[in-house]
Amino acid sequence: MTQVLVPTVCPYCGAGCGFFIAVEKERATGIEYMPDHPVSEGALCAKGNAALEVLYHQDRLTSPLKRKGESWAKISWEEAIDLVARAFGEAIKKHGPGSIALLSSSKCSNEENYLIEKLARLLGSPNIDNCARLCHAPSVVGLNRTLGAAGMTNPIPDIANSKCIFVIGSNLAENHPVLSRWIHRAKDAGAVVIVADPRMTHTSWMADVFLQLKPGTDVALLNGMAHVIIKEGLMDRDYIAQRTRGFEDLKESVKDYTPEKVAEITGVAAATIVRAARSYAMSPASSILYSMGITQHSTGTDNVQAISNLALICGHMGKPGTGVMPLRGQNNVQGACDMGALAEFYPGYKKADDPETIKYFSSAWGAASLPLGPGLTATEMMDAAGTGEVKAMYIVGEDPANSDPCSKKVHSDLDNLDFLVVQDIFMTATAQLADVVLPGAVWAEKEGSFTNTERRVQWSGKAIEPPGAALSDLEIVCKVARSLGLDFDYPDAASVLAEINRTVPQYGGITRERLGKAGLIWPCPATDHPGTPILHTSGFKFAEGRASILPVPYRLAAEDASFDYPFVLTTGRVAVHHNAGSMTRRSPSLISREPDLYVEINTADATRLNVADGDEVTITTLRGETQAYARLTDKVKRGVVFMPFHFPGTNILTTEITDPEARIPEFKVSACKISRRD
Amino acid sequence: MPVYIDINRCIGCRSCEVACQRVHSGSGHINVHFVGDYASVPIFCHHCEEANCTVACFTGALHKEGERTAFDVEKCTGCGLCQLACPFGVVWTNKIAHKCDLCEGRAAPACVTTCPANALTTDFELANRRARARAARSAAQGGRR
Numbered sequence: 081m082t083q084v085l086v087p088t089v090c091p092y093c094g095a096g097c098g099f100f101i102a103v104e105k106e107r108a109t110g111i112e113y114m115p116d117h118p119v120s121e122g123a124l125c126a127k128g129n130a131a132l133e134v135l136y137h138q139d140r141l142t143s144p145l146k147r148k149g150e151s152w153a154k155i156s157w158e159e160a161i162d163l164v165a166r167a168f169g170e171a172i173k174k175h176g177p178g179s180i181a182l183l184s185s186s187k188c189s190n191e192e193n194y195l196i197e198k199l200a201r202l203l204g205s206p207n208i209d210n211c212a213r214l215c216h217a218p219s220v221v222g223l224n225r226t227l228g229a230a231g232m233t234n235p236i237p238d239i240a241n242s243k244c245i246f247v248i249g250s251n252l253a254e255n256h257p258v259l260s261r262w263i264h265r266a267k268d269a270g271a272v273v274i275v276a277d278p279r280m281t282h283t284s285w286m287a288d289v290f291l292q293l294k295p296g297t298d299v300a301l302l303n304g305m306a307h308v309i310i311k312e313g314l315m316d317r318d319y320i321a322q323r324t325r326g327f328e329d330l331k332e333s334v335k336d337y338t339p340e341k342v343a344e345i346t347g348v349a350a351a352t353i354v355r356a357a358r359s360y361a362m363s364p365a366s367s368i369l370y371s372m373g374i375t376q377h378s379t380g381t382d383n384v385q386a387i388s389n390l391a392l393i394c395g396h397m398g399k400p401g402t403g404v405m406p407l408r409g410q411n412n413v414q415g416a417c418d419m420g421a422l423a424e425f426y427p428g429y430k431k432a433d434d435p436e437t438i439k440y441f442s443s444a445w446g447a448a449s450l451p452l453g454p455g456l457t458a459t460e461m462m463d464a465a466g467t468g469e470v471k472a473m474y475i476v477g478e479d480p481a482n483s484d485p486c487s488k489k490v491h492s493d494l495d496n497l498d499f500l501v502v503q504d505i506f507m508t509a510t511a512q513l514a515d516v517v518l519p520g521a522v523w524a525e526k527e528g529s530f531t532n533t534e535r536r537v538q539w540s541g542k543a544i545e546p547p548g549a550a551l552s553d554l555e556i557v558c559k560v561a562r563s564l565g566l567d568f569d570y571p572d573a574a575s576v577l578a579e580i581n582r583t584v585p586q587y588g589g590i591t592r593e594r595l596g597k598a599g600l601i602w603p604c605p606a607t608d609h610p611g612t613p614i615l616h617t618s619g620f621k622f623a624e625g626r627a628s629i630l631p632v633p634y635r636l637a638a639e640d641a642s643f644d645y646p647f648v649l650t651t652g653r654v655a656v657h658h659n660a661g662s663m664t665r666r667s668p669s670l671i672s673r674e675p676d677l678y679v680e681i682n683t684a685d686a687t688r689l690n691v692a693d694g695d696e697v698t699i700t701t702l703r704g705e706t707q708a709y710a711r712l713t714d715k716v717k718r719g720v721v722f723m724p725f726h727f728p729g730t731n732i733l734t735t736e737i738t739d740p741e742a743r744i745p746e747f748k749v750s751a752c753k754i755s756r757r758d
Numbered sequence: 759m760p761v762y763i764d765i766n767r768c769i770g771c772r773s774c775e776v777a778c779q780r781v782h783s784g785s786g787h788i789n790v791h792f793v794g795d796y797a798s799v800p801i802f803c804h805h806c807e808e809a810n811c812t813v814a815c816f817t818g819a820l821h822k823e824g825e826r827t828a829f830d831v832e833k834c835t836g837c838g839l840c841q842l843a844c845p846f847g848v849v850w851t852n853k854i855a856h857k858c859d860l861c862e863g864r865a866a867p868a869c870v871t872t873c874p875a876n877a878l879t880t881d882f883e884l885a886n887r888r889a890r891a892r893a894a895r896s897a898a899q900g901g902r903r
Contacts, residue, residue, distance in 0.1 A: 111780065113871045123874045129776040253769035257874035260769050264875055268891065280795055282769045655771040669776050715795045 085112055086543040087597075089530045091187065091523040092127040092658050094408030095236065095256045096532025096599075099124055101132070101524055101543040108132055108524060108544050118598045119236050119532070125257040126656050126670060133667040134522060135544070139506050141519035142548025152517070157549065157559070163516050164474070165563035167499035168203070171472040177204030177451065181461045181470045184210040184421035185477030185553070186413035189528025190537070190587075191576035192553040193412070193419040194427060195568065196476055199561045202447055206432060206455030207470065209423045210416040211478050212408075213458035217742035218375040219406040220417055222384030224429065226392070226628050228621040231414060233403035234367065235534040235601060235613045240265040241401035244363035246274045246356070248387070249298060249373020253282035254655035256407050256533075259369070260286065266401075272359045276301060276348075277373060278650055279680070279722055280715040289356050292717060293346040295650045296637030296749040299379055302386035303634060304342030305357035307334040309393060314361035316395030323619060324392050326629035333631035345634065347717065361394045365401030372409065373652070376747040380739040382632040389629050397627075398616040408533035409659065411523070415531030418586065418602070424454035428584040444583045457743040459484065459736070466493035474560075475502045476553060477520060481509035482660035483725075485734035485745040486703045503556060508662045509728060519550035526552035528573040529595060531602070534613075537590050538599035637749040638737040645701065645751035647685070647721045649733060657726035664726065677708040677727035681754065682718045686710060689754055696757040699723070701750050704732040707757065721754065760805040760825060761860070761867055762885035766892065767877035770798030774869035774878065778858075781868045787848065787858040788869050800878070802869070803827060803848045803858035811857070814843035819855065829857055 085100040097120030100112040111132060115122035134140075144160035145152040155163075171179045180203065184196040193210070200208035212220065220230040227233070239245065239262040252259045263286055267273060275287035278295045293301050309315050310331055320327045339350035346353075360366050368391055374383040388404055396402040408414050420427035430437040432453025442450050456464050462484060464470040473494070484490045494500060494513045502514040511517045523530075525546040531537045546552065551559075554573060561568035570576050574592040581588055586602040589609045594600060601611040619625025641648050656673045657664040664670045679699055681691065691697055693712040698705050699721070706729035716722050723730045725747070734747050772790050779786035788802040805827045812820045812827060819833035820840055831854060838851040849857040861867040870878045879885055 113868075115871065120874075122871045123876075124773060124777070124872050125771050125874050126773045126776040129773055129780050129872060253875075254771060257769060257771040257773065260767075260875040264767050268888070270895065282771070282798070285769065285796065656776075669779055673772060673775075713795055 083109070086541040087114065088524060088543060089411060089538050089540040090124065090128045091131060091411050093256050094410055094413055094533035095119055095258050096411065096530065096534070096536055096538060097124055097128055097258055098538065099128065103543050106544060108135055116597065119534070119536070120258045121261070123258050123261060127658055127664060130667045130669045133669065134505070134663045135524060136547070137666050139666060140547050140550070141505060141507060141517060142550055143519060144549065145517040147515050160516055160518060161559050161563050164501050164560055167472050168474070168564060171498065172203060175471050178207065179469070179471040180205045181207035181456055181464070181473045183458060183461065183473070183475040183478050183480070184208060184416055186210050186212060186410040186416040187477045188416070188553050189412060189526070189530055189540070189573060190415040190419050190580065191528045191573040192557065193416045193421045194576055194580055195554060195557045195561070195570070197419060197421045197427070198445065199557060199566065201441070201450050202445065202566050203564065204449070204451055206423070206451035206453040207461060208421055208455060209458040209461065210413070210421040211410070211458060211483060212413045212417050212422065213744060214483060215372055215409045215413060216375055216406055217744045218380030218384045218739055220422065221742040222381045223388060223404065223406070226385055226388040226630055227404070227616060228627070229615055230417070230429070232405040232534045233397065233615045234400070234405065235536065236262055238400055238614065239263060239367060240269070242266045242271055242365050242367045243401060244272045244274065244359050244366035245369065246360050246366060247283055247369045248276040250369055250371030250407055251277065251281040251283045251652060252369065252371065252407060253286065255371065255409065255653045257655065259407070272363065274356045274359060278716065278720055279652070282655070289352060289359060291348045291352055291356060293348050295648050295720060296377055296379070297346040297634070298374060298377070298383045299386050299632055300337065300342050300345040300634040301348065301353065302383070302390055303334045303337040303632070304339055304353050305360065306330065306390055306393060307337040308339060308354050308357035309361045310334065312358070314358065315393040319395030320393060323626055324629050325626045326631070327393065330389055330393065330629045330631045333633065360390070365399060366394065366396045367401060367403050367405060369405045369407060371407040373748060375744055377749065378638045378737050378739050378746040379635050380744045381741045382635065385630045385632050389631070392627055392629050398614065398618070400614065403614070406533070411532070412530040414533055414535060415529070415537070418531055418584065419580070423457045427580070428586055441583070459738055459743055459745055462490050462493040465497050468496065471497065472499040473497055473501070475500070475510060477504055479508040479510045479660040479662055481513060482728050482731060485731055485747060486736040487728070487731040488704050489736065503553060506662050506666065508660070518556055519548065520556065521546035521550055521552040526554065526573070528554070529577060529590070534601065536599045536601045537587070537595065539592065539595035638746055639735060639749055639751040641719055641751050645753050647719060647752050647754060649699065649701065649721050649723060649750045649752040650748045651723050651725045651730055651734065654724045654726065657724065659726065661726035677706070677723065677729045678711045679708040679754070680711045680713045680716050680722040682716050682720070683712045683714055685718050686712045689756065691754070691756050697754050698757050699733060699752050699754050701733040701752045703735065706730065706732050721752065760880070761802065761870055762879050762882060763800055764877050764879070764885060764888055765797065765799055767875045768798050768800060769875045771874060773872050773874055774800055777868040777872040781861060781864070785852070785856050787856060801846060801848060804846060805860070810843040810845060811840035811849050814839040826860060827857070829855060829859060
């Protein structure tokens, strides 16, 4: 029997590991590892190993569906597209283009994201966003402001060159497991690893210095470290003088953040803060890795800026082994942002509120007019749906009914829409609320380019055909656009990428032909350009090439433990699940390893609550209540509880309060109470 | 060549378990155990030089083939003595015995290739070198880690 090996990029996290899908007689029969892959070197985490389990799952959507009372009726593609086009056409005609909103998907390829945002904008609506809003919007806003570019400054394998690795708010051992191989390689060469997290995690096992801070006190910790560094004269004075502006303001703003005061706020011993600060500042090359523990706060943008400040005053930027590394959670969340599926940016991070941008894309797309942004963000879209400002929504490959905070409200908001079309591979909680459901294809059933967390653009091949009548998102979006009278004539992903090459400068030289084994890291402006693995090697794209040091005062999280709600609930991920779990909860070898929603409670707290390990408990916040079973542990400190957000229950509890700038909800801090269910 | 584990590197992600199951049609031979809140340890066949399971196996289904503790499914009666004999609990019976075959026919055992943290290796020298380097660093840094 002939077996073909098709190279693909893993559909789960943003690490972008490669693997081959073995195909026999048009069926995917297995996975083969890819030992020469630059990031994963053949490795795959549990999720990657189980990736094929979703392909032939019985729950796959195989036909367009129309709501019929409480049930669903299978309909043809013609009828489905006609319904969608008519509903959107009507909404635009009656209520104006601002009454429609599109949510693009960080699971979709660059080409698909580009087309989805182009569709929204050509229809005249600035309301386009993707779930980056829920994970790294503060990185996009904060790093664009301080460094002039959002994204990891250095590639993943470069972590091995670091002499001090500071991981804050990231449990990468579980969420980006392959990064741990590069951290261990650095440790082999003598690197010091610092981990700051409210929980003792698998990542903290790698740490030489572990800072177990109280949820929501990151700015205080980072300012405290800056205070120590400045007071002890450990900063890089030359770098500050030549490459930055704003140092004096920072110096002034952190002068009160003494280790003792910060210890009081964060719960981390003053001596440990000093040790972490010295290790970070004095090493010849230090890098900072962070993730949603930093961003998912009402102070998310502040947190990101405080990180950037630390790197800038120590000059840990633009050299091997240094940098600021936001670890992205989805296979193409970086690409979705690059492609402009964001409320405040057109493709290539061109500001949506800048008339120059509108002029540029009007001529590039041959459009008479384009909407000036910023549009509604993902979270604002839900509110707008609730108030009736938005009438029709098109959601591609996202499950806000599970992944957005305060999910009860999201349900009622989405219910309030005149028309909702959801395009997905499974009947998600969001799809349940739709009027029309369109069956999409998974990564293995289509081709296209995906950009991983280190800005590496990789081409993923098509291994098999989608099931039943399901189509790739690219085909579906083109059908919808054409039926709305737009000229979307793209036969394949390569033809879209060719247009991206012309309109997105960072992707100018990233052509289909050049995307070989290792991919290309943007910015890559021309076809003879080798890509840019390390950013900011010769200054920043601001005036005089200087980065901005922006002082940030510590602000309290929106909620804190109180008499009625005595615990702080923080949320996160586990190794065998991914995000809202629509894929991993359907994957037998993953769900069998973590089948139920649980809540981690400190042993001493549990004793006081009379809760034993494995007991069913009710967790209540101002938003609602959820059942889970208790896991007694000393991983969390007293007063803090943790829940994974891969199950529908968790986000019933979380707060809808957002960061004022990046509009990311504060998933990481909610006041709650816990009681045993008897 | 048996598989060696560097417990300092294991991150408890359970990739090895899923990979092993995947290449052995659902029945895995490696298990990650969590010790308190601070460590995880994959437990799998040591391919012991004098393997208790081969001594207990009266049909010769389990036998030594060089360094490997091999298994001949044709000879297995499913009696379960090997399971009782194994001091590590890594041979198990479900109608017939199941144990690590070091992924015969593959370039390397799936668990070794897939391990994101590089905690598993078939290279005895590498395992040894890492342990020595760790001891040296610890001595030089006054036992700091």
